[in-house]
Amino acid sequence: MRTHRLLPSLLLLGSLAMTTACSSGSSVTASGTAAARPGASTTASPARTVDPAKIKGLQIVSDNSESTSCAWATSYPDVPGATAMADAMKKDVQERLAIFRESCDNGSADFGGELNISHQFLVASGDVLGVRLTTLGGAGAGSGLGRRTYWYDGRAGVSRTALDLVDSGSQDAFLAALKSGLEGREGTDPDTLAQAFDDRSALAGELVDMAFTADGGLRVTFNPGAVGAGAAGSYVVTLPRATVTPWLSAFGKRAQEQSVSPSGSLDLGATATPTPAVPTHTASGDDDTDCEQVKCVALTFDDGPSAAYTGTLLTYLAQYDARATFFTVGQNVVAHPELVRAEARAGSEVGNHSWSHPDLTKLTAEEVAYQLNRTSAAIKAATGQAPTLFRPPYGAVDSTVRHATRLSPVLWTLDTEDWKYPDASKVAQSVISKVKRNDVVLMHDIHPTSVAAVPQILRTLSAQGYHFVTVSHLRATM
Numbered sequence: 421m422r423t424h425r426l427l428p429s430l431l432l433l434g435s436l437a438m439t440t441a442c443s444s445g446s447s448v449t450a451s452g453t454a455a456a457r458p459g460a461s462t463t464a465s466p467a468r469t470v471d472p473a474k475i476k477g478l479q480i481v482s483d484n485s486e487s488t489s490c491a492w493a494t495s496y497p498d499v500p501g502a503t504a505m506a507d508a509m510k511k512d513v514q515e516r517l518a519i520f521r522e523s524c525d526n527g528s529a530d531f532g533g534e535l536n537i538s539h540q541f542l543v544a545s546g547d548v549l550g551v552r553l554t555t556l557g558g559a560g561a562g563s564g565l566g567r568r569t570y571w572y573d574g575r576a577g578v579s580r581t582a583l584d585l586v587d588s589g590s591q592d593a594f595l596a597a598l599k600s601g602l603e604g605r606e607g608t609d610p611d612t613l614a615q616a617f618d619d620r621s622a623l624a625g626e627l628v629d630m631a632f633t634a635d636g637g638l639r640v641t642f643n644p645g646a647v648g649a650g651a652a653g654s655y656v657v658t659l660p661r662a663t664v665t666p667w668l669s670a671f672g673k674r675a676q677e678q679s680v681s682p683s684g685s686l687d688l689g690a691t692a693t694p695t696p697a698v699p700t701h702t703a704s705g706d707d708d709t710d711c712e713q714v715k716c717v718a719l720t721f722d723d724g725p726s727a728a729y730t731g732t733l734l735t736y737l738a739q740y741d742a743r744a745t746f747f748t749v750g751q752n753v754v755a756h757p758e759l760v761r762a763e764a765r766a767g768s769e770v771g772n773h774s775w776s777h778p779d780l781t782k783l784t785a786e787e788v789a790y791q792l793n794r795t796s797a798a799i800k801a802a803t804g805q806a807p808t809l810f811r812p813p814y815g816a817v818d819s820t821v822r823h824a825t826r827l828s829p830v831l832w833t834l835d836t837e838d839w840k841y842p843d844a845s846k847v848a849q850s851v852i853s854k855v856k857r858n859d860v861v862l863m864h865d866i867h868p869t870s871v872a873a874v875p876q877i878l879r880t881l882s883a884q885g886y887h888f889v890t891v892s893h894l895r896a897t898m
Contacts, residue, residue: 468634468679470541472755475499475686477693479727480539480755481510482866484777486839488814490524492517492535493777495751501688502549504579505572509553512568513537520558533557538751538776542631545682547574547689548675550631556778565654566643568628573671574688582630585638585672594667595623598640598657607652616647632679636661638668696727698758701738703767709887711897715857716887718894719744719877720832722773722811724865725752725759733871734759734766740878742888743767746865747811747830750775750795757802764803769890772796772810772827781816788824796827809891830891832862838870847873852880858898860891 472478477500484493494517496509520535534557542550549572556565571580586594599617602608617623629641642648642655661676668676709716724730725748737744746763748770753760763770774780774791783791792810800806810827817829836850847870851861863870878888889897 466634467542467631467639468682470544472497472541472544473757475541475544475755477690477695478755480752481506482723482726482749482752484723484813484839486814486835486837488779488816490521491533491779491814491816492520493813494535494537495749495776496537496539496553497541497551497755499544499549499572499686499688500693501574501690502572502579504577505549505551505570508579509539509551509570512553516555516558534779534782536776536778542569543675543679543682544686545678545684546674547687548572548671548678549574549686549688550675550679552629552631564644564650567641567654569631571671571675572688573674574686575674576671577689580671581628583624583627585630585669585675586667587669587672590667594659594664595620597659597663601657601659602642602647602655605648605652605655607649608647608655612648632676633658634680636665636676636680638664638676696756696759697731698762699731699734699738699766700762701734701766703743703765707743707767707889707893709889709893709897711858711887711889711894714887715885716889716894716897717855717858717881718860718889718891719863719874720747720771720811720830720860720891721745721863721865721870722747723749723752723777725756725763726866727756727759729868729871730756730759730865731762733865733874734762734768736871736874736878737768737888738766739875740882740888742878743769743890743893744888745769745771745809745830745891747771747773747809748795748799749773749777750791750798753795753798753802757798760799760802764805767890769809769892770799770803770805770807771830771891772799772807774810774813777813779814779816780812780821781818783820785820785824788821792825792827830860832860834859834861836861836863836870838863838867838873842867842869844869844872845876848876848880851877855881855886858894860894 479498480495481498482495485491494513496513498506536556538554540552542552552567552569554567569582573580595617599613602613626642626646631639633639637658637660639658644650644653647655721744724746746768748760760770772792772795775794780788796806808828809830811830812821815831834854836847838847865871
């Protein structure tokens with residue numbers, strides 16, 4: 421049972437606002453808004469937007485539970501050439517997930533009820549890659565809101581930390597400027613700041629979220645409780661370009677330059693950048709299946725698109741002239757719009773499954789709207805058509821969620837539990853042995869065994885006289 425409310429989702433990252441001056445006389449800005457969205461600017465100069473669809477060979481590593489009693493969803497990018505960086509993110513994600521699941525399984529008192537880890541690209545240009553992971557919820561003392569930036573130096577071929585952006589010989593001046601930017605802030609006091617900044621080894625563990633603004637300033641975000649009262653939220657200090665540039669390391673200066681003036685291409689020295697196969701099958705026209713006269717079933721696939729598996733799934737469907745409904749996650753849509761276009765081109769339906777797979781019933785109406793609207797915009801950009809359906813993550817929907825959107829909610833009548841049983845034969849039999857006319861079947865196209873089960877499902881049910889239609893078609897013709 422949920423013991424406390426998560427910090428307000430991925431959408432509201434609290435911070436305080438003020439402007440002060442450091443000892444050198446240059447300005448240090450710490451600003452934000454309680455309604456800031458993840459990745460949105462907390463200063464007058466936002467970070468540049470990175471289009472992940474332009475990163476060759478990109479794969480989004482996603483996974484999640486489907487249980488509301490132990491709800492978790494994680495994602496991080498795997499970019500060719502930056503294996504060490506992906507490994508670092510994987511390690512951190514797995515450690516957080518292990519702690520969360522143990523707490524969940526044991527019914528610990530500090531169990532937070534949900535874990536959500538999402539990603540955002542900061543820069544992907546030249547030989548520099550920067551990514552932020554945002555964690556919400558969890559268990560134990562580290563639960564709540566946490567953000568960490570990961571950096572990759574393609575020239576040196578190594579993964580770097582946020583603090584590696586600053587030259588070691590300039591860290592004293594850098595830290596003094598940060599401390600000056602925090603002094604007098606609500607929720608801080610001289611003793612707390614002195615304690616935080618005097619312990620350099622502990623402070624290094626808190627300087628984990630650093631990124632450049634579009635004009636070259638360096639924005640440093642302290643997670644809640646790091647340098648002040650936890651209830652005050654995240655503290656943000658932005659050092660202007662003129663102030664911070666002399667303190668940057670050689671890598672930091674390259675990261676700054678690529679953030680300000682992206683080269684338009686990313687080269688991390690990868691020997692190969694495989695791109696997902698995109699099926700070219702095109703539906704011959706509107707589906708004229710009459711589900712009042714024949715047996716119909718709606719296969720639905722959540723959480724994609726997946727660079728590794730969705731293309732293969734579309735090929736299987738085309739072999740049987742089968743249409744399906746894909747409930748896509750916004751983060752994955754913007755990474756692989758070509759696969760979403762292929763889904764629509766093949767006559768399948770593309771639905772909305774939120775931006776980052778949170779439990780929508782734990783969000784405010786504003787947060788729900790943002791999760792769904794952002795995803796709908798990504799789907800429309802990819803296909804030219806806005807979705808009309810959404811599937812709430814974990815099947816969790818209430819009146820707040822329903823009233824926050826005009827999209828029609830879709831649940832299911834047959835759950836394969838394919839996320840729980842990574843066995844293609846077992847997944848196939850879970851459909852074949854239980855399916856009934858007009859069922860809506862829940863599967864996922866991020867699991868290889870789930871996709872591998874589809875040919876057997878299509879072959880067997882086709883022989884039994886079933887027709888495979890979209891959810892909207894099923895609704896319209898029942």
